[in-house]
Amino acid sequence: MRVLFGYDASRSAMDAVDTAGRLLPGASATVLFLWEPPFASAELRQRLASRAQSVDRLIDLLEDEGRAEAERLVAQGVVLARAAGWDAEPRVERSFNEGYQLARIAEQDAFDVIVLGSRGMGGAQALLGSTSDLVVHVSRVPVLVVPAALMSAERAAAGSGPILIAFDGSPGAEAAAAAAERLFPGRELERVTTAPEGEAHAEGEATLVPLRGRAGSARAVGGTLTEYAAERGAGAIVVGSRGRSASRELLLGSVAKAVLHHAHRPVLVVPHPRSA
Structure with missing residues (x-):
């Protein structure tokens, strides 16, 4: 079974992978992190701006640091997915619209199911919550939504x-x-x-x-x-x-x-x- 797990490093996503691992044991999972510049923190952006000698250079620095941060976070998601019993690998993509992009990747790459937490934040915008609603409406593969705050x-x-x-x-x-x-x-x-x-x-x-x-x-x-x-x-x-x-x-x-x-x-x- 191939799972596409939409991960955003939120508490909701962390909880979701543990619960989904119980429902879908032994799955092969791709942990997908979608990010959109400027992804770095405000403090880091200020540091980069002070070092950049031009706007073009600042854009390049923001791009590099944003992707590096996304790769660091998705690696954490892979650790959690493997701890939940999944054979997991990371995937990082630039975001243009989280909901449509998740659904498109799942369809194009023939995943069996999308797994999402019900709420969270991804990059500079909400990845889960309103996005999970959108994925449910447009996806052509089943979507498993794991609610937050389970007992x-x-x-x-x-x-x-x-x-x-x-x-x-x-x-x-x-x-x-x-x-x-x-x-x-x-x-x-x-x-x-x-x-x-x-x-x-x-x-x-x-x-x-x-x-x-x-x-x-x-x-x-x-x-x-x-x-x-x-x-x-x-x-x-x-x-x-x-x-x-x-x-x-x-x-x-x-x-x-x-x-x-x-x-x-x-x-x-x-x-x-x-x-x-």
Whole structure:
């Protein structure tokens, strides 16, 4: 399995690699650090400016120091990835747009999954957080987002808890289930669907969880899924990026977003088959 790990040296990224290593043991990982000049600290930039004899020379110095700092930081990420059990190698790239660039590299180099922390800072701009949202929307490979501030039990569950698949019978949900089988071999997989209490459903072997909230609300569906995941001690939640109408209490992009922003455990977002 080939993992593209978006690393930015933030606490969120450091925590993410430990948790992701439990979910994806033994993976081959590329630790990607994206940087954008001027990457050096303000103090270092002042020192460089005092030494540069021209603007062109200052630009060259900033470029050299920025790349050197990025390479130093990505090396730390590789150490963490190897400690998590991954066969890891570093990669440093100049950034033009973190979210699109992560998605493009993952697609072009045929990675199986992108791993991101939910929040962080990369270079002079945010790499994770708003960028993780963008990656989830545009990526054509599955994206595993690891939330910040997990409790020890939630982190431990990543290595042993069941993998819950939000399921509504749509092509998007089928793609999510197939991705879960491929990325989490040997793990317990449970398909889960929601509906108002007393309403029949016909989603095969999926576990029916009564909707906890207003019918037709994507937020209620997402909340129901995340609460059930907590009750089950789930290792991760798998959602498709799109599904059926939220009016049927089933998976939709807005539901995937609700799960991403409220789950206290990793969330794997799988692109719709038409975009993959």
